[in-house]
Amino acid sequence: MRAKLALFFSAAVAVATPTMAAPVHQYAGLVLSAKGDLIASVEGDEETSHSAIAIRSAKDGRIVRTIDPCAACSYSGLTFAPDGTLAFLQRDRKAGTVALMIDGGTPRAIATVGGIAQTPRFSPDGRRIALLVTIGAAKEAGATQAGVRQIGEIGEHSDEQRLAVFDVAGAPVAPAEVKPLSPAGRYVYEYDWTPDGSGFVASSAPGNGDNNWWVATLDAIDARTGAVRGIAKPATQINFPRISADGRTVAYVGGLMSDFGSVGGDVWTVPFAGGVPRNMTEGAPFTVTSLLSTGSRFRGTVLKGSDAGLFELGAQPAVGWSRPSSFEAGDGRVAYSADGRAVAMVVQDYTHAPAIFAGPVARPAQITHDNDAQPALVTARSVTWKNDGFDVQGWLLAPAGADPAKKAPMVTVVHGGPAAASTPNFLPANGLSAGLARAGYYVFLPNPRGSYGQGEAFTAANKRDFGGGDLRDILAGIDAVEKIAPIDEARLGLTGGSYGGFMSMWANTQTKRFKAIVAGAGLSNWISYYGTNGIDQWMLPFFGKTLYDDPKAYEAVSAVYFMKQARTPTFIYVGERDIEVPPTQSIEYWHGLKDQGVPTSLVIYPDEGHRIRAPGNMADVQKRTIAWFDTYLAGSN
Numbered sequence: 090m091r092a093k094l095a096l097f098f099s100a101a102v103a104v105a106t107p108t109m110a111a112p113v114h115q116y117a118g119l120v121l122s123a124k125g126d127l128i129a130s131v132e133g134d135e136e137t138s139h140s141a142i143a144i145r146s147a148k149d150g151r152i153v154r155t156i157d158p159c160a161a162c163s164y165s166g167l168t169f170a171p172d173g174t175l176a177f178l179q180r181d182r183k184a185g186t187v188a189l190m191i192d193g194g195t196p197r198a199i200a201t202v203g204g205i206a207q208t209p210r211f212s213p214d215g216r217r218i219a220l221l222v223t224i225g226a227a228k229e230a231g232a233t234q235a236g237v238r239q240i241g242e243i244g245e246h247s248d249e250q251r252l253a254v255f256d257v258a259g260a261p262v263a264p265a266e267v268k269p270l271s272p273a274g275r276y277v278y279e280y281d282w283t284p285d286g287s288g289f290v291a292s293s294a295p296g297n298g299d300n301n302w303w304v305a306t307l308d309a310i311d312a313r314t315g316a317v318r319g320i321a322k323p324a325t326q327i328n329f330p331r332i333s334a335d336g337r338t339v340a341y342v343g344g345l346m347s348d349f350g351s352v353g354g355d356v357w358t359v360p361f362a363g364g365v366p367r368n369m370t371e372g373a374p375f376t377v378t379s380l381l382s383t384g385s386r387f388r389g390t391v392l393k394g395s396d397a398g399l400f401e402l403g404a405q406p407a408v409g410w411s412r413p414s415s416f417e418a419g420d421g422r423v424a425y426s427a428d429g430r431a432v433a434m435v436v437q438d439y440t441h442a443p444a445i446f447a448g449p450v451a452r453p454a455q456i457t458h459d460n461d462a463q464p465a466l467v468t469a470r471s472v473t474w475k476n477d478g479f480d481v482q483g484w485l486l487a488p489a490g491a492d493p494a495k496k497a498p499m500v501t502v503v504h505g506g507p508a509a510a511s512t513p514n515f516l517p518a519n520g521l522s523a524g525l526a527r528a529g530y531y532v533f534l535p536n537p538r539g540s541y542g543q544g545e546a547f548t549a550a551n552k553r554d555f556g557g558g559d560l561r562d563i564l565a566g567i568d569a570v571e572k573i574a575p576i577d578e579a580r581l582g583l584t585g586g587s588y589g590g591f592m593s594m595w596a597n598t599q600t601k602r603f604k605a606i607v608a609g610a611g612l613s614n615w616i617s618y619y620g621t622n623g624i625d626q627w628m629l630p631f632f633g634k635t636l637y638d639d640p641k642a643y644e645a646v647s648a649v650y651f652m653k654q655a656r657t658p659t660f661i662y663v664g665e666r667d668i669e670v671p672p673t674q675s676i677e678y679w680h681g682l683k684d685q686g687v688p689t690s691l692v693i694y695p696d697e698g699h700r701i702r703a704p705g706n707m708a709d710v711q712k713r714t715i716a717w718f719d720t721y722l723a724g725s726n
Contacts, residue, residue, distance in 0.1 A: 146456075224251075276298030499582070
């Protein structure tokens with residue numbers, strides 16, 4: 090359930106609004122050269138349909154050169170070779186191809202893939218490039234994307250993401266000549282070259298790639314033959330498989346994760362030769378969110394309470410430079426130089442727009458200033474409270490210039506996941522949270538049990554307890570907010586997407602505190618959901634058993650069995666081709682509200698997946714959402 094993203098509502102929903110500040114400048118896919126002297130990222134502003142690659146000095150942020158060989162293409166997958174050569178992916182959606190490009194002054198194609206591709210990486214000697222390819226892809230990679238229509242014989246064919254390797258000095262490889270290295274029938278999610286270039290460490294699984302990530306294994310793949318050898322079968326979900334500089338140890342982020350890409354857990358290690366994984370950060374009061382092998386150490390990022398921080402795995406795990414912000418980079422959340430002494434990443438928070446920070450690991454500094462003039466649309470405050478023996482954290486956003494003596498309505502936004510977190514990201518002027526702030530609403534973003542940020546035990550605290558302790562944490566958080574801000578208890582709204590959509594539907598049957606609800610891509614019936622969604626593997630780590638072995642556990646948290654208790658007006662929306670949470674979940678809930686005479690509205694957006702992406706549809710979601718809250722909470726008064 091991946092929209093499951095902390096900013097499902099604040100960043101994903103956007104429309105053009107008049108008389109706003111200049112568009113926010115964006116930096117995507119940031120990478121740092123091996124020497125730590127150059128930074129590359131895909132840059133443009135939030136209202137521009139086409140972006141270019143900018144190469145900057147890591148010392149002062151100065152643009153050294155710009156790469157933009159195809160005006161009709163998009164760019165991604167930036168990666169530096171050991172000698173500083175840049176490779177990138179150039180996608181031509183109209184042609185249905187992705188070209189693997191090398192920039193040697195004049196960009197040239199190494200290979201062209203008919204389908205989709207991602208994650209190019211140079212071999213340690215820089216002579217080869219590996220790439221994940223999906224030849225003839227029927228859909229975009231990932232379960233949040235719009236699924237293929239379920240017609241004809243279903244479930245017999247799935248896209249395969251496989252590993253391919255190309256010679257940097259070889260002749261260009263045409264689409265028909267691309268031959269994957271890894272075997273057919275096995276979906277490769279992530280990989281890392283071994284230091285000697287003889288193979289890879291990877292996470293992979295046979296069969297449907299959207300569904301089977303939750304049971305992926307840690308494997309070695311031979312770079313010459315493509316043969317797969319199992320290293321370990323972790324009991325957790327795994328991300329960021331990495332191998333040590335001496336080639337003897339594999340590390341990965343392992344934990345209870347509800348979505349591929351929403352990473353959080355502990356650092357585990359296992360011998361490359363195979364064995365039983367060992368938890369190296371067991372009991373740590375933070376969540377590891379990315380991992381890299383640099384120099385002689387494993388390094389990455391963590392989320393600790395309200396702060397993102399840099400992390401190094403030594404004899405004792407150490408958290409270094411940190412701040413209440415979000416970090417992003419192309420390969421994880423931070424980019425390191427080859428020796429691990431320099432870093433670069435995109436940093437932002439609720440009141441500061443994205444900027445590139447770079448420099449020594451102990452003290453990176455801001456080196457770009459494209460967004461310095463962006464106005465803050467809210468004031469942000471980290472809020473902490475205690476409930477059921479847990480220390481819980483969240484964020485309170487107040488409209489800029491709000492009168493602290495005047496009572497105001499508040500909308501609580503529950504993040505997706507549940508294994509995720511609401512973390513500080515700049516609010517674009519045309520986003521939903523900004524729209525709510527302009528209408529006079531406070532916005533509360535709680536991180537209840539089940540969230541990242543306080544260690545694995547906290548993340549696992551809502552296993553077999555969906556809508557129980559986490560809902561109590563949210564309600565207790567609202568109590569805490571009402572003690573420090575002028576919130577009108579009679580004008581509380583609730584919204585969320587994916588797991589947040591489930592919580593919005595469920596809360597309607599459990600409490601009368603909320604006077605208006607908006608549920609995006611929510612679950613109302615775990616019984617029917619189990620048999621109709623495209624990713625049923627994600628539920629087993631949380632429920633412990635399948636529906637068929639323990640139906641009562643699924644029924645107990647299904648809102649449709651408690652519809653007689655639902656009284657709050659609810660607007661519901663979902664994508665027509667959502668395979669993570671099919672639209673039938675929204676239809677069941679809408680039908681139940683209609684039968685109870687509760688005001689409701691349901692919109693199913695054509696051709697959309699788990700996240701609403703088309704600009705016109707995003708604009709419609711925002712318009713309807715704010716209008717719904719205005720109707721029942723009078724937020725604009």
